[in-house]
Amino acid sequence: MSTSSDRPPKVILVGNPNVGKSVLFNALTGAYTTVSNYPGTSVEVSRGYCEISGLRYEVLDTPGMYSLMPITEEERVAREILLTEKPHVVLHVLDGRNLDRMLPMTLQLIETGLPVVLVVNILDEAERLGMVIDIPLLEEKLGIPVIGAATARKRGIDEIRAAIAGPSSGEKAVFAYATDLERDIARVASTLEGSYPLDRRALALLLLQKDEEVGELVRQTEKEGYSAVETAVNEVIFERRADLHLRISLERKRVCRGVLEGVIYQPQGGEPTFSERLSGWTMNPWTGFPILLLILYFGLYQFVGGFGAGTIVDFLEGSLFEGYINPWFIALADRFIPWYWLHELIVGEYGVFTLGVRYAVALVLPIVGTFFLVFSVIEDTGYFPRLAMLVDRLFKKLGLSGRAVIPLVLGFGCDTMATMVTRTLETVRERILATILLALAIPCSAQLGVILGLLAGVPGTLVVWSICIALVFVVIGFLAARLVPGERPMFYMELPPLRMPQLRNVLVKTLTRMQAYFLEIFPLFVIASVILWAGKMTGVLNGLVSTLNPVMRLLGLPDEASAAFIFGFFRRDFGAAGLYDLQTAGLLDAVQLTVAGVTLTLFVPCVAQFLMMKKERGWRTSLGIFVFVSLLAFTVGWGLNRFLLLTGLLA
Numbered sequence: 001m002s003t004s005s006d007r008p009p010k011v012i013l014v015g016n017p018n019v020g021k022s023v024l025f026n027a028l029t030g031a032y033t034t035v036s037n038y039p040g041t042s043v044e045v046s047r048g049y050c051e052i053s054g055l056r057y058e059v060l061d062t063p064g065m066y067s068l069m070p071i072t073e074e075e076r077v078a079r080e081i082l083l084t085e086k087p088h089v090v091l092h093v094l095d096g097r098n099l100d101r102m103l104p105m106t107l108q109l110i111e112t113g114l115p116v117v118l119v120v121n122i123l124d125e126a127e128r129l130g131m132v133i134d135i136p137l138l139e140e141k142l143g144i145p146v147i148g149a150a151t152a153r154k155r156g157i158d159e160i161r162a163a164i165a166g167p168s169s170g171e172k173a174v175f176a177y178a179t180d181l182e183r184d185i186a187r188v189a190s191t192l193e194g195s196y197p198l199d200r201r202a203l204a205l206l207l208l209q210k211d212e213e214v215g216e217l218v219r220q221t222e223k224e225g226y227s228a229v230e231t232a233v234n235e236v237i238f239e240r241r242a243d244l245h246l247r248i249s250l251e252r253k254r255v256c257r258g259v260l261e262g263v264i265y266q267p268q269g270g271e272p273t274f275s276e277r278l279s280g281w282t283m284n285p286w287t288g289f290p291i292l293l294l295i296l297y298f299g300l301y302q303f304v305g306g307f308g309a310g311t312i313v314d315f316l317e318g319s320l321f322e323g324y325i326n327p328w329f330i331a332l333a334d335r336f337i338p339w340y341w342l343h344e345l346i347v348g349e350y351g352v353f354t355l356g357v358r359y360a361v362a363l364v365l366p367i368v369g370t371f372f373l374v375f376s377v378i379e380d381t382g383y384f385p386r387l388a389m390l391v392d393r394l395f396k397k398l399g400l401s402g403r404a405v406i407p408l409v410l411g412f413g414c415d416t417m418a419t420m421v422t423r424t425l426e427t428v429r430e431r432i433l434a435t436i437l438l439a440l441a442i443p444c445s446a447q448l449g450v451i452l453g454l455l456a457g458v459p460g461t462l463v464v465w466s467i468c469i470a471l472v473f474v475v476i477g478f479l480a481a482r483l484v485p486g487e488r489p490m491f492y493m494e495l496p497p498l499r500m501p502q503l504r505n506v507l508v509k510t511l512t513r514m515q516a517y518f519l520e521i522f523p524l525f526v527i528a529s530v531i532l533w534a535g536k537m538t539g540v541l542n543g544l545v546s547t548l549n550p551v552m553r554l555l556g557l558p559d560e561a562s563a564a565f566i567f568g569f570f571r572r573d574f575g576a577a578g579l580y581d582l583q584t585a586g587l588l589d590a591v592q593l594t595v596a597g598v599t600l601t602l603f604v605p606c607v608a609q610f611l612m613m614k615k616e617r618g619w620r621t622s623l624g625i626f627v628f629v630s631l632l633a634f635t636v637g638w639g640l641n642r643f644l645l646l647t648g649l650l651a
Contacts (some may be wrong), residue, residue: 008056009088011164012190014109016102017064018385018496019095020121023047024151024160025061026508045077046512052165060085068108068202069211069245072426076213082114083197085219087166093119095496096126096133096148099264103195103256104249107175110144113199117163124150125497128273132265141259152502175259177251184208184236191229194221207233209245275498277336282386282498292387299374300412308370317362329353345533356529360522367444368414369514375410376509380501385507389495396645398474399433401426407434413444416524416609417517418442419616433480435617439605440629441473451597454580460650461594464640468598472636475487498642528607541566556641557596558587568600569607575600591641592651599637604630 013021029048062081063074070076092109094102109116139146145163149156188204206214219226280289316429333347347354384406392402404425411418415438422434454463535541548562560582569573579596582588604626613622644650
């Protein structure tokens with residue numbers, strides 16, 4: 001919280017998920033944004049700046065919220081921002097097609113006394129459905145500026161910028177609830193004597209709804225006077241003997257219905273549009289899963305795996321770094337760094353530049369960049385909420401909600417990034433379950449590409465590998481859902497319209513995510529290269545390879561496979577590339593190749609993913625997952641080897 005007067009005034013964007021807040025945020029700020037965790041939480045908040053009429057404003061994009069009474073961590077953070085950031089303007093963005101459902105939050109915001117501007121967004125889609133919204137009449141009834149917009153198409157942006165520069169100072173409307181409820185609100189509000197960021201009427205409503213965080217805020221502010229507040233609240237609750245939270249919600253909806261009278265006209269009936277039919281197909285299991293397979297094949301396998309991990313990486317890593325940049329740096333080090341240890345640290349086999357920088361820039365960034373591009377395109381179409389609806393019933397068996405499909409799909413691009421995205425899941429238990437499955441059975445695009453290329457050349461091996469990985473994913477997910485304690489997630493998700501992605505939105509989101517990802521992951525690669533360098537200089541690395549030889553023999557693999565597993569920890573595709581070398585050297589038959597492929601896929605996550613796990617889940621949970629995944633991978637590999645030898649399946 002800043003109280004400095006020289007800081008730019010703040011514009012805070014709030015609203016339900018999938019109503020276009022981020023699109024508006026990007027339209028106001030461009031790509032010049034920072035994304036960081038809100039202090040004390042794992043929820044991301046985007047901050048950027050815009051200039052209007054020569055004055056600079058700070059713009060904050062808050063996580064989605066449904067009301068001022070928070071349920072999820074995201075909603076708590078969004079409300080905390082409203083309470084502490086002292087906004088110049090609060091832009092409440094809502095979906096024009098669902099005005100009646102989202103307007104109660106507008107009423108709550110107006111009741112707080114904050115300077116609210118209502119943005120009725122996605123107006124183009126509403127108009128396509130035949131809806132007519134009388135914006136001037138709505139503005140008159142609410143007593144705040146109301147702007148009709150379709151921000152994805154830049155409609156209404158100028159009006160929003162004008163409203164930020166000069167918000168209305170007119171008299172705000174007061175919404176009257178039932179007489180007895182108004183009497184109760186006034187009774188509680190009259191006991192509040194301290195100074196608050198919200199209007200006392202709004203505080204009284206939240207207190208009557210048993211909002212614990214607001215109760216604590218009032219207790220700290222009122223000090224000795226808090227007992228009077230507490231007494232008034234308890235007396236009202238006792239006298240009413242009713243669920244006041246429900247009563248207030250119903251009253252607010254009644255007020256909203258009155259506000260919307262004469263504001264909305266919507267014709268009934270009519271044939272469903274192609275977009276509506278396609279939306280239904282994506283959520284129907286009979287058509288939804290084939291559509292999902294097509295997206296995974298063309299979006300992930302062909303574009304990210306083939307183009308990103310193949311063509312672009314080959315050019316950057318194979319031609320640019322190996323051909324020009326690395327030789328130039330090595331020659332420079334040969335000339336100016338006479339000390340062996342320092343030479344190795346900078347440009348040696350595991351040097352900070354020759355390994356850390358090269359991997360981050362030439363290997364990971366192209367893969368992640370192409371993945372973010374595909375992800376942004378799919379996200380802009382509105383497909384992800386429908387995918388979550390499609391798999392929700394299946395994921396419930398694994399202790400997850402449909403929302404978890406997003407980090408798990410992301411894992412096929414990069415598990416490190418996907419582990420970071422698990423922070424968007426609702427409960428701690430769900431985040432742990434998703435992290436386990438990501439560490440165990442979701443290969444990243446780089447590893448997946450090498451393994452698929454390796455196994456596809458030997459008949460039968462790819463089928464056995466696919467069945468094994470799928471079985472482990474389902475069985476471990478099913479067991480973990482029953483053994484890991486914690487709160488089970490509730491699933492609710494807004495369904496935005498299916499639409500054609502906007503090129504500018506896609507590019508801005510892709511570049512913003514690439515920037516945030518690279519800044520977060522780059523230090524991890526430098527750390528990994530230093531660890532490898534230290535292992536080589538001290539002989540620990542060779543010792544680890546020797547230690548793993550007996551395990552390889554139990555799996556029926558040659559000793560040479562040990563190095564592939566050790567290197568697989570530092571980078572997943574390193575291990576797969578090591579298998580490739582063994583296969584081309586004729587050291588692996590079909591059974592050994594399959595066993596090695598399955599074990600390496602299930603084996604411990606790479607060091608970057610492990611460090612991200614530690615950051616998100618802490619040391620204790622991360623080490624537990626590390627040990628569990630390692631033991632399970634070798635156990636499955638051993639069992640598969642015995643099964644294949646006994647049945648002669650790939651002989």
